[in-house]
Amino acid sequence: MRKKVVLLSILLVLALVFSLTACAPPDVPDEPDVPDVPDVPDEPEEKQLVIRYDMTVELDPAFYTLVEDHARIHQIYNALIQYGVDSLALEPDLAERWEVSEDGKTYTFFLRKGVKWHRDYGEFTAHDVEFSLNRIMDPAVNSPHTPTYSEAIESVQVVDDYTVEVTFVDDNPNHIHLLSTYHGGYMVSKAAVEDLGEGFGENPVGTGPYMFKNWVKDDRLVLQAFPDYFEGKPPIDEVVFLEIPEITVAELALQRGEIDVLLKVQDGDLFKRFIDDPGFYTFAKGGQPVRGIQFDTRTPPLSDVRVRRAIAHLLDLELIVETICGGLGTAAVSHLSPMFDEIPDVTPGLPSYPYDPEKAKKLFEEAGVTNLGKAQITAGGIWPDLFAHLQDQLRNIGVTLEIEQLETATWRDMRSQGQLSMTLFGTGTAPEPNRTLNLFLHSRSVPPGGLNISFYDEVDDLIDAARAERDPQKLSQIYQEIQVKLMEDLPQLPVYNYTFGQVVNNRVVGWNPGSFQANYRIDLVDVE
Amino acid sequence: MATYIARRILQTIILLIILLAFVFFLIRLLPGDPVLSILDPETVTEEQIEATRRRLGLDRPLYEQFAAYLMRMARGDLGQSIQHRQPVFQLIRRDLPHTIHLAAGSIVLVVIFGVPLGIIAAILRGRTADVGVLVFALWAAATPSFWFGLILLRIFAGWLGWLPLMGIGDGSLVDTVRHTFLPAFALSVNGVGLTCRMTRSCMLEVMDQDYIRTARSKGLAEQIVMFKHALRNALIPVITVVGTTMGAMLAGSVVIETVFTRPGLGRLAVNAIFARDYAVIEGTVAIFAITFVSINLLVDITYSIIDPRIRYS
Numbered sequence: 001m002r003k004k005v006v007l008l009s010i011l012l013v014l015a016l017v018f019s020l021t022a023c024a025p026p027d028v029p030d031e032p033d034v035p036d037v038p039d040v041p042d043e044p045e046e047k048q049l050v051i052r053y054d055m056t057v058e059l060d061p062a063f064y065t066l067v068e069d070h071a072r073i074h075q076i077y078n079a080l081i082q083y084g085v086d087s088l089a090l091e092p093d094l095a096e097r098w099e100v101s102e103d104g105k106t107y108t109f110f111l112r113k114g115v116k117w118h119r120d121y122g123e124f125t126a127h128d129v130e131f132s133l134n135r136i137m138d139p140a141v142n143s144p145h146t147p148t149y150s151e152a153i154e155s156v157q158v159v160d161d162y163t164v165e166v167t168f169v170d171d172n173p174n175h176i177h178l179l180s181t182y183h184g185g186y187m188v189s190k191a192a193v194e195d196l197g198e199g200f201g202e203n204p205v206g207t208g209p210y211m212f213k214n215w216v217k218d219d220r221l222v223l224q225a226f227p228d229y230f231e232g233k234p235p236i237d238e239v240v241f242l243e244i245p246e247i248t249v250a251e252l253a254l255q256r257g258e259i260d261v262l263l264k265v266q267d268g269d270l271f272k273r274f275i276d277d278p279g280f281y282t283f284a285k286g287g288q289p290v291r292g293i294q295f296d297t298r299t300p301p302l303s304d305v306r307v308r309r310a311i312a313h314l315l316d317l318e319l320i321v322e323t324i325c326g327g328l329g330t331a332a333v334s335h336l337s338p339m340f341d342e343i344p345d346v347t348p349g350l351p352s353y354p355y356d357p358e359k360a361k362k363l364f365e366e367a368g369v370t371n372l373g374k375a376q377i378t379a380g381g382i383w384p385d386l387f388a389h390l391q392d393q394l395r396n397i398g399v400t401l402e403i404e405q406l407e408t409a410t411w412r413d414m415r416s417q418g419q420l421s422m423t424l425f426g427t428g429t430a431p432e433p434n435r436t437l438n439l440f441l442h443s444r445s446v447p448p449g450g451l452n453i454s455f456y457d458e459v460d461d462l463i464d465a466a467r468a469e470r471d472p473q474k475l476s477q478i479y480q481e482i483q484v485k486l487m488e489d490l491p492q493l494p495v496y497n498y499t500f501g502q503v504v505n506n507r508v509v510g511w512n513p514g515s516f517q518a519n520y521r522i523d524l525v526d527v528e
Numbered sequence: 529m530a531t532y533i534a535r536r537i538l539q540t541i542i543l544l545i546i547l548l549a550f551v552f553f554l555i556r557l558l559p560g561d562p563v564l565s566i567l568d569p570e571t572v573t574e575e576q577i578e579a580t581r582r583r584l585g586l587d588r589p590l591y592e593q594f595a596a597y598l599m600r601m602a603r604g605d606l607g608q609s610i611q612h613r614q615p616v617f618q619l620i621r622r623d624l625p626h627t628i629h630l631a632a633g634s635i636v637l638v639v640i641f642g643v644p645l646g647i648i649a650a651i652l653r654g655r656t657a658d659v660g661v662l663v664f665a666l667w668a669a670a671t672p673s674f675w676f677g678l679i680l681l682r683i684f685a686g687w688l689g690w691l692p693l694m695g696i697g698d699g700s701l702v703d704t705v706r707h708t709f710l711p712a713f714a715l716s717v718n719g720v721g722l723t724c725r726m727t728r729s730c731m732l733e734v735m736d737q738d739y740i741r742t743a744r745s746k747g748l749a750e751q752i753v754m755f756k757h758a759l760r761n762a763l764i765p766v767i768t769v770v771g772t773t774m775g776a777m778l779a780g781s782v783v784i785e786t787v788f789t790r791p792g793l794g795r796l797a798v799n800a801i802f803a804r805d806y807a808v809i810e811g812t813v814a815i816f817a818i819t820f821v822s823i824n825l826l827v828d829i830t831y832s833i834i835d836p837r838i839r840y841s
Contacts, residue, residue, distance in 0.1 A: 055799070057566055057611060065568035142583060144572035201613070217612045217619065218799060219791050244694065245786045245795075248678055252686045253693050409560030409804050416561065416569065428568075449574025 047527050048238045049508065051261040052250045055243050056221045059212070060201035061186035062136055062143040067428060070182075071263070071518035072241055075223055076118075077186035077206035080109050080129065080179045085512050085521055088341070090180060094124060094187060094207065104171030104470075105154070107179075111162040115230045117189040118211035124187065126164035130156045131190035133166070145184040152178055173470065174432050181519055209234040209523035219243060234523035254280070260508050260527065263518075265501035266381055268326005274503045283502040283513040288339040290332050291382075292495040293390075294425040298455050301369040302422060308490040310363035312353035314393040319355075321496050324385045328501050332494035334483040335441070336433050339497075342472070343433065347480045351487040361397040372401040375422040378411045383424050386495070418447030418455070425453075425492055433479055437463045441491065454491035529832070533825070540821045544814065548601070551813050552594055555806055562586065562610050565803035584610060597810070606814070607807030611800070616811040619796060624815065626696055627792040629704065630784065631777040633712030638719035638773060643766065645720075646727025650762075651754065653732060661724060668721030674783040677714030681788070684710060694789035711788040715780050719773040726769045730762035737761075764835050771827030775820045 056072055058064035064073055082093035092098075095109040115124040136143050137150045152175045157165040168175040179185045192205035204212050207230070210223035221241040227233045242259060244250040251270055253259045265271050274280045293311070295302040302308065317331035334350055336343045364370070372394065377383040384405065391401045401422075406414065414420050430436045439445055443457035462482045469475040486492070504511045509526045563580045581587050585596070600607055606616035649661035685693040691710050697703035734740065735758050743753045782794035793812050800808035 065566075065572055067568070142579065144567055144576040144580070147573050147576060216791070217614065218796065244789045246678075246789065249681060249694055249787065249789055252681060255686070256689065256693060258693060407560070407802075409565065409802060410558070412564045412569075413559040413561050416564070449569075449577065451569060 047236045048240065049236045049261065049522065049525065049527055050240045050242055050259040051263060052244050052253065052259045053241050053263045055218060056215065056241060058201065059204040059215070059221075061184060061188060062141060062145065063201065064183070065144055067518055068264075071514075071520055072221055072223070073186060074181060074208070074519045075210040075239065075522055076204050076208045076212060077188070078115075078208055079181045079185040079187060080111075081176070081185075082181040083519055085524070088339075090176065093181065094129075104173070105169070106165055106167045107176065108159070108163065108165050109179075111164065112230060113162055115207050116228045117192065117207055118205045118226055119192075121189045121192045121195075121205050124189075124207050125161045126158040127161070128187055128190050129164045129166075130158050131193070132187045133184070135188070135193070136184040143184065149178060149184050171470065172467070174434065177432070210239055213238070229523065231523065235526035236522065239522055254503060254505065257505065257507075260505045261511065262503040263500065265503060266328065268324075268328050268501075271326055271328060271501040271503065279506050281504050281506060281511075283504070283511075284328050284499050288337045288430075289427045289498055290335060290337060290494045290496075291329075291424070291426040291498045292332065293386075293493040294420075294423055294454055295491060295493070296418070296421045296454060297489075297491050299421070301367065301372060304367045304369070305489060306363045306367045307369055307372070308493065309353060310360040310367070311390070311394075312490060312493050313356045313360035313363070314390060314397075315493075315495060316355035317495060320386065320389070324382050324389060325496055325498065329496040329498040332496050335486045335492060335494050336436075336479060336483055337497050340433050340479075342476045342479050343483070344476065344480070347483050349484055350480075351484065357393065357397055360393075364397065364399055370399055372399060373421055374402045374404050376404045376406055376411065376414065376420045377424050378408050379405045380408070386424075415451070415453055416447055416449055418453055420453055423453070426498070434463065434466050437466070437482065441486065456489070456491035458489055458491075459485050529829075533829070536825050536828075540818070540825070543821065544817055547817050548810060548814055549594070551810055552597060552806075553590065555801075555804070555809050556590060556593070558804075560804045562804035562806060565805070566611060606811040609800075609805055609808045611803050611805045611808070616807045619808065620793065620811055620815055623791050623793045623796050626790060627778070627781050627785070627794060629696075629708050630711055630715060630781050630790065630792060631774060633705075633708045634716040634719065634777045634780075635770065635774055637712055637716035638723050638770060641716070642720040642723025642770075643727050643763075645724040646766075647731060647754075647759065649724070649728040650731030650735065658728075661728070665721045665724040665728075668717050668724070670721070671717050673714050673717055673780050674787050676717050677711065677784055677787045680710050680714055696790055707790075711784050711790060714787070715777055715784045718780070719770070719776065722773065723766060723770060727762065727766050730765050731758060734758045734762045764831065767830060767834065768827055771823055771830075774823045778816055778819060 054068035057066055058069050061073055061077055078094045080095040081090045084091050094112055096112050097110050099108045133156045135141055136145050152168055154167045154169050189205045193200050196203055209226055209229045211226045213224045214222040223239045225234045225237050250262055254262050275282050295308055297303050321329050321331050338345045375387055377387050387403050391403055394401050427436045439451050441452055441456055442463050443460050445452040446455050459482050462478055466478045502513050507528045511525050512521050514520045563577050567577055609616055645661050649658045652658050684691045692707050695707055697707035740758055743757050781792055782798050785792040785795040797812040
């Protein structure tokens with residue numbers, strides 16, 4: 001009997017533990033240790049938009065770097081200027097207009113009046129601009145953007161409450177992008193940062209159409225409409241950025257109506273399933289970023305340009321885009337997309353490498369190469385299929401290639417150490433071409449740490465010349481020269497200009513796919 | 529018994545220290561930089577990456593980091609998550625209940641399905657039902673739980689719409705059970721197969737014993753022979769298997785929580801591994817280890833209670 005009682009007790013304890021934890025609130029976000037902030041008035045939950053997107057890492061513009069965080073940051077904050085809904089043209093945001101001094105170094109911004117900060121932190125003024133930019137440049141803040149801003153901005157001067165002057169170190173017209181809706185350009189409230197201190201990132205305060213409501217790490221970020229937004233309260237009352245790691249589940253959730261928008265779709269088959277579905281509409285817009293294959297040009301056999309050109313001749317880019325990429329993108333013609341204003345639709349004299357296995361075989365024979373060694377890739381996305389296809393094409397002409405799949409963190413580590421002989425590359429969206437070129441193809445960006453894992457240095461002078469050039473026509477000419485040189489030497493083989501697909505439920509009206517990075521204008525969206 | 533328990537607890541503490549030291553060095557020797565999971569190298573300079581590494585103390589020699597880690601653990605401080613910038617203890621406290629739910633629900637299903645099926649197969653040994661159960665048990669033991677989970681989602685949440693697709697519910701008992709059922713079912717499949725086969729084997733072994741023959745000879749009803757005499761003795765090893773299955777449940781929660789978009793320790797650990805969030809990895813491993821060892825201890829104690837022949841000193 002005693003034993004039965006003990007056994008029963010154990011079972012009851014287990015049942016009690018289960019029940020107690022079952023009755024716990026589903027989300028127990030621990031409140032960060034920050035001072036009290038003014039209560040956010042409860043809004044009745046009416047229109048809600050649920051977006052499936054990647055994990056939120058950072059909500060403080062001084063510290064965010066990942067493009068996925070950009071989508072959320074863009075709803076909470078504004079900058080002095082912004083990119084257009086459908087283009088990279090710069091438009092007014094918190095600044096109504098701006099003037100440029102004769103020497104091209106000083107920009108005077110005339111700010112909107114009556115713009116309010118979230119949560120009763122007062123009105124946005126020039127003092128907030130000064131504070132925001134100085135904060136980014138302050139080494140003590142430890143922002144990853146400090147070097148970029150410190151090297152470009154000479155001073156920030158408050159003229160009056162609604163006028164501020166930003167003086168750059170030189171007349172490079174690209175400096176103005178630093179004040180746009182990108183990274184450190186977003187404005188923060190001086191009062192809120194001083195009030196919340198280190199807790200600001202967990203309770204962000206901006207002027208944007210949506211204000212912070214709740215953040216459950218690894219699960220969801222909830223934003224609610226800001227009723228006093230300077231362009232009017234947005235139609236949707238609550239926006240939820242939901243993390244759903246498994247794409248199959250995300251697809252089911254979309255079909256069931258549990259989510260409204262599926263962003264960053266890389267699966268072409270999934271995307272195609274929704275193209276003809278009358279309940280949804282799709283976007284595959286973009287095409288500026290480039291993806292392809294990168295070669296370490298230091299050592300044989302990849303140091304031989306004939307080998308790199310031979311590889312280029314083995315890839316039928318149109319077919320690859322249609323099949324492997326699932327139609328999400330276009331065949332790349334060079335390293336710089338024509339979507340950049342500086343790049344013409346057609347660059348004269350640009351080398352191309354049409355699909356020609358016979359020519360590839362001849363080039364390999366001339367170079368005396370039958371073994372390309374190892375390619376190191378990550379497991380996700382199109383890379384396994386693309387490299388397997390290349391391996392197959394090589395095998396058909398008697399050349400061997402071994403493929404090593406690495407975990408992403410390991411691959412990143414090896415990349416930063418320059419230990420990848422043949423691998424993938426992909427550029428992000430950039431406001432102008434020089435940034436991408438500097439990052440991936442200038443000799444000052446070689447590892448350790450840099451991304452020029454080709455160790456290529458043949459266009460350094462041209463990249464530096466482009467950086468200093470102010471005449472748009474001459475600048476375009478320089479970029480065309482760079483394009484031609486890169487396609488001749490092929491330190492990287494551009495394969496396609498990619499775009500992430502977006503699938504949107506029909507009940508969502510006015511969704512815009514974003515012109516730059518992830519600058520979705522959710523304040524222009526409504527739901528039925 | 530008290531001495532035995534005390535000795536086991538001491539062994540657990542020593543084991544935990546060795547395990548955590550092993551994990552500490554292992555994850556730091558793996559390739560992968562935690563800083564690169566929070567900073568985009570396309571946007572920041574190498575100097576900034578190094579500065580962040582210094583700020584997080586990741587540039588210090590391993591032995592220094594280990595010493596700081598031990599001192600921190602001695603104070604009960606599990607450290608700060610690099611990714612989430614929150615104390616690891618907070619993250620674990622948030623997610624642990626959800627994993628317990630999932631594991632507990634799975635164990636209940638393992639017992640509800642595995643034991644009766646094993647009994648049926650034993651009683652109907654050699655017949656079609658026995659063969660059917662054995663085939664099912666083999667399939668259940670061999671089926672990957674994440675694949676089964678996706679199938680369940682597709683059928684019950686997708687096509688039929690009977691059960692939720694993801695999440696943990698609104699906190700009420702009914703909603704929690706609704707949200708836990710499918711993931712628990714998926715997680716339990718391997719345990720059901722294993723428990724079913726074990727129950728059948730143990731029942732068959734017991735049913736051939738002399739005391740069962742004696743019970744029948746005494747004219748006892750077959751029901752009493754089976755469930756009062758045979759089953760009670762057959763369940764002793766089955767309890768051990770079910771207990772150790774709990775450990776497998778914790779491991780399986782890693783994948784199931786991701787598939788079913790549930791918060792939990794498993795998903796927290798997986799994300800931490802991908803991001804090389806060292807403190808979170810160490811903290812979750814510690815919790816898993818403590819839980820696993822505690823369950824084993826509980827099983828041993830239960831075993832000794834059920835079987836009077838077992839005595840621990």
